[in-house]
Amino acid sequence: MSMTLRSAATQFFGMPPILRRREAGPARRPAARIEPTVRPVPQVAKPAGEVDFDKLLAATRKAPVDLAPIEWEGDARQAKKAGEGTGTWPVYDPTITMDNDPRGYDARCRRIRDRYIGARFPGVARSAADLESPERVIKSARLYFEDAQPDMALELLDLAIEQDSRAEALWLAQLEILFLGRNAARFIECARAFRALHPASQAWPEVARLGLALAPREALFGTANAPRQHDHYGPWPDLPNWIQANWDLTAEVVAVDLHRILKQRGQSARAARAKPQLAA
């Protein structure tokens, strides 16, 4: 049921109040303040053939156009926001986020998103708030990947990036998983978005190195440099471990141990059960 708020007086028989206040007229504007102004310098027409230094100087302030990044519409838009035209790489601006920022959603949408996250990733996150810890998200994504569920890993990272697109670690983990999955098209797409949002990232050379291995013709990654020492142990480049896999393999070794012990225990129990019992 919808309700309209009315003034109390109009609720009596629908009659307007007898003693209505005089309607306020348009607000009186204060007297205009006179600001000191600088009289513009009259434009003097340059004689034909003379060099226009103002125009030249204005042109030098613009950076040369880099064609590769502006192929993608969103990239160009973000680059402009971040100060395109300064002649250097745009500086990192923490206020820049992805267009689709969940923090701007209304309460109902946030609730549905929370419920979805909880239902889709049981044991990992109960709501969007749980995705605000990059370390935890990256670990979960790595585990999904290890369990041969790369789609779940990428979706989890997608959600976390939507939640906080400034978290560089999430982007890098996603790039590494895409690289491991040899998903060139999505790697390029993700690298472009990462470049736009984190133009000053120290990790870009690594991203470009992986990108070149995956998509050698992609202009975004530039040209290949000479291989570094220990760059390869095989046909594919070394990985930067942005997915935070544990270097210490003790846990894996112990897991083998536990598996073996429990297997033996199960076998002996089953053997004992299968033995014929003595008659009562």
Place this chain on the structure above:
Amino acid sequence: MKVAPHFQRPDGRTDFERTRNAVRALLADAEPDEALRAFMQMEIDFDAGVFKVKPDLLGSVLCWKPEDREISAWIYDQHIELAELARRAADLFERRVGGDDARTIRLVGLAFMHWGEAAKWVVGRRDRYDYSWMHWLMRMAMGANRQLEQCEVRLDARARAATIEGLFFRTLLLDRFAGGNLTRQQIEVLDAWLWEWMGSLKGSATWPGEAVFRADLDGKGGLRQGRRADDGPTLYLAIAPLEAQRQAVIKEFHRGRIVPSLGIAADFRVEEHVAVLEQLRLAFEAPQDDDAQRVVRRPAAGPAVEVWVGLGEIVARGLQADMQPANPQVALTRKASDALSDTQRIRAIQFSDEYESSRRFLRLADASDTGFGFEASEKESTGIAVGDLLGMRLSDEEPCVLGRVVRRVPGQVEGQVVIGVRAMSEVAQALTLSRTERQGRPDDDDLFIYVPGDDDTGAQDAFLVPEKLLQEQGPHETRIGEDVFTLQFNRVRRKGRGWALAGFEILDAKRVEALPEAHEKPARAAASTPIFEPAKDVPQFELVDKDRELDYSNAWDREVSPRLL
């Protein structure tokens, strides 16, 4: 304004059946326009009546009452009847006004729509359609080159438009998912999506060279996967556009929006939508060779197999027994029965009766490498639903096998239920895990089910744990022999009703002698499986000479020393 019929009431249903019979009689004699008009009017009435009861029937997650079942069965029957009626009318119209007439094509579309609706209401029934008529109608529409014609239909009090081809594929897709894997809410969600995806339900007569569903138009079966081996008439449906639509639904959820935002499906729990997303993924990723994915089923002779439902029952009755020799109680009972007093014997019989009555036996109908098919009565299968964890012992010598219920449909005979179980492990074992940070709760030490993975690395090993445990972040430890392992659950590999298959990582492993004294006690307590901790408040007694004087030649003479009684 016309009032929608009340199908909750028997007289409302009878009235509608009368109208339906009148329309059927009209079809043979009346002019095509008149017959079509009468059919459309009846359809509108039927839709209005169903729309009135649908929210109550589908909106609740509770079990249906008998009257709900009755209405649902009636709606299913009416959809089948209406589809048959539309099919007959299309057949008649084809002869009278031609197969390319708009009225004929519309009746074809209506027949498809009602078969599709019936497939939704058939959830929980075991009927399989003979789709030969449906394929014949589709061939007729294709022969007249009218399969892309838009057909206006009315469903859930909304006018909708779809191509004949779209309605055809919608029916076949719904039929494919209506085999007992999806609940009634989930199949409604799927249908809501299919209406949104109508633009992607486009067929091609030639194989597009990618992953496809296909309908063999000269057969009588439903939707199959992959390329047809022979050159028979076939309609292919590419899977990639459907997967793109699925991804679009996922993106909408990321934005906090439910697809579609209107309709009864929009009110269902998000979990239902997520379950459908998962089922679709499995279907889309299934192998393209139909023969490859069909596992050979071996008919079983129908032995009664004892099953246990849920974690607690499986641990207590199934896995703990695995750790003991088979049937040890038989010997003890025989030995004891002679010496028991009457009261004790009555108690033993009562206990035995209660135990027996709580046991559940299902008849094993067939088995395959991946699972089991059971048949049971409604009573025997009470409380068993899709997503439940099931333990079973196929014979006394065999270990307890774990599985999860993936399908439950009524059997051919009234009152019979068919339960499909996918095997999970036959080497699972119960293991005691203790919280490392004890909270003074009874479940600080608890039995969980260890499910070993296929490989020897242990990377695929997991524990079956209660769902609520996932909310805890604390580590657990277990002692096996002289080794104590500290582990933490860190992922969910699968989830069902009240349980989760949780992966884990090992944080630490120590020998018992390396543990500090204070730490060793709980570890030692947790070592044995199962744990029977003595009650703390019970006074402690020790044996004294008086006890030794008693005659223990017959151990069953007295259970407790008279001094303690």
